[in-house]
Amino acid sequence: MTPATSAPAAAPRIAIIGSGFSGIGMAVRLQQSGITSFTIYEAAADIGGTWRDNTYPGAACDVPSHLYSFSFEPNPAWLRSFGGQAEILAYLKHCARKYGVERYVRCNARVAAARFDEARQVWRVEIDANGTREYIEADVVIAASGPLSRPALPRIAGLERFEGKLFHSARWDHTYPFEGKRVAVIGTGASAIQFVPQIQPRVAQLDLFQRTAPWIMPKPDKPVAPGARWLFLHLPLTQRLMRTAIYWQLESRALGFVVNPKLMTLPMKLSRRYLERSVTDPALRAKLTPSYQLGCKRVLLSSDYYRAVSQPNVDVVTVGIREIVADGIVTDDGVQRHADAIICGTGFQVNDVGAPFEVLGIGGADLGAMWLHDGPEAYLGVSVANFPNFFMLAGPNTLLAHNSMIYMIESQVQYIDDCLRVLREQNARTMNLRADVQHDFNARLQKAMQHSVWVTGCRSFYQTRRGKVTALWPGFTFSFRRRTRRARPGDYRFVR
Incomplete structure (x- = not known):
């Protein structure tokens, strides 16, 4: 391990926070650029990010495997068209081993705060290491924890009073015996669409509480034939053509x-x-029919969800939840449904929350407070004014509804690497985004958003409560890559 505090004076001391696709991809690029003075701080006991945490039954990607992977490390051995959780996690660990990233990772080290020291032009990073507080200095902080790292529990009265088993899908309890149990599932999003078909045959009764019906397309998933895997291995061009x-x-x-x-x-x-x-019962089909434009919320892929919810031991409940009681759930119509277990498939904290840890910049600027006030905002999802040498991966307005996030992550990795080049060429200690650049960029971005499907009337995690879309990129991914190919020195102010 090479801790950030022991870097040579001539090299920037870099703290990378998170070890998923973003953190690992950033670490690979830094090494390719000759920079090894970095540490990846990982709160968990192992690397992997989203694909380490989400181990629920049926967890898989909804982007084809050949594209949901690093461009510099194609995997000719994918077993299925769409990778499952275990296979994707194994791929990430393979990349970390092959490119020597593992030795830079410090696990069980949760970053609690990053505070900028204006006098010394450095970041003071507070770390919780198994209950012990530590402080390190870093010249550059790269937040790579991503937007899907904090599970969101539903805000329902009485949640804490439930006496049965309760857990979020991202914190799946694999020891819980479902056989013969009455299980309530809250939420019908991307996670529930995958685990509901897996647990339905095991439970006595499954009550599925749906607020909004999702648009669902069949998932064209199938095993990758051995002959195709041989071809990808021995003729790599074929896999590149497939990816393209x-x-x-x-x-x-x-x-x-x-x-x-x-x-x-x-x-x-x-x-x-x-x-x-898929659904012959007209009453059930009516419940499962969306009432908004396709794409306004996340479009889901599944070839077994409709079959699962059509089974006699499943009840799709569209009446709102009034409260949770000790032994079940009470809906707005006064009906109480008993439950031995409640599973929350309620997604992640993306909007209307602060930063994932305390980030204080110039003059005490509080990133979390700023985001709570008007929603997350950044320049290219990477830089924020008044937070010098603080960069993000998969930051605001960089998620996608139509393509692979790995493509966006690699674009941002390129941009951050180029920012470090600019720092060296400017012989500067810090670079601070100009506020007018951030303002103008986001004004144009939100104007472009008004032409998108995401403002056609639905409510989703893409938006703040006020309706501002702060999660998604309102354009083509190749245009984003063009914007992030080179950092513009004129967008920043430098301290030497």
Whole structure:
């Protein structure tokens, strides 16, 4: 391990926070650029980020495997068209081993705060290491914990009074015996769509509490044939061609998301036909029919969800939840449904929350307070004015609804690496984003957002409570890559 505090004076001491795709990708790029004076601080006992935490039954990616991987490390051995949790985690660990990242990782080291020392132009980082507080200095802080690292529990009265088993899907209890139990699932998003079909055959009764019906398309998942895997291994060009074809197929979907939402008409028809074919009960089909435009909320892929919720031991409940009591859930109509266990498939804290840890910049500027006031905001999802040498990966307005996040992460990794180049060339200690650059960028971004499907009337985790979309990139991914290829020195102010 190379701790940030022991770096040579000539090299920037870099603290990377998080060891998922973002943190590992950043570490690989730094080494390629000749920088080894960094440490990855990981709160958990192992690397892996989202794919370490989400181990619920059926956990898998909804982006094809050949694209949901680093461009510099193709995997010819993917077993399925869409990778499962265990396979993706194994791939990440393989990358960390192959590129020598593991020796830079410090696990069980949760970053509690990062505070900028204006007098010395350094970051003072507070770390909770197994209950012991430590403080290190870093010249550069790169937050790579991502937006899907903090599970969101539902705000329902009485949640704490429940006496049965209660857990979030991202904190799955694999020791709990489902057989013969009455289980309540709150939420019908991307996680529930995967684990509900897995637990339905095991439980006596499953009550599925749905606030909004999701748009669902069949998932074209299948095993990758051994012959194809041989071809990808021995003729790598074939896999690169496959990856390129998948990229452009998915990228074309941005036309409906951000250019002309009317183009969603055909996908909506296809999704409705899929629902009609899959669910014969008209009452249940009505419950499962979305009432908003496809794409406004996350579009889900599943080929077994409709079959699972059509089984006699499943009840889809669309009446709102009034409260949770000791032995179950009471809905707004006064009906109490008994439950031995409650599983919260309620997603993550993306909007209307502060930063994942305390971040204080120039003049005590509080990143968390700023984000709570008007929603998360940054420049290219990377830099924030008044927070010198503080960079983010998968930051505000960089998530995608149509393509692979790994593509966006690699674009930001390139940008941050180029920022470090600019720092060296400027012979500067810090670079601080100009406030007007951030303001102008986000004004243009939000203007572009008004043409997107995400402002057509639904409520989603993409938005703040006020309706501001702060999670997604309102454009093509190749345009984002073009913007992040080089850092513009004129966008920053430097201290030498």
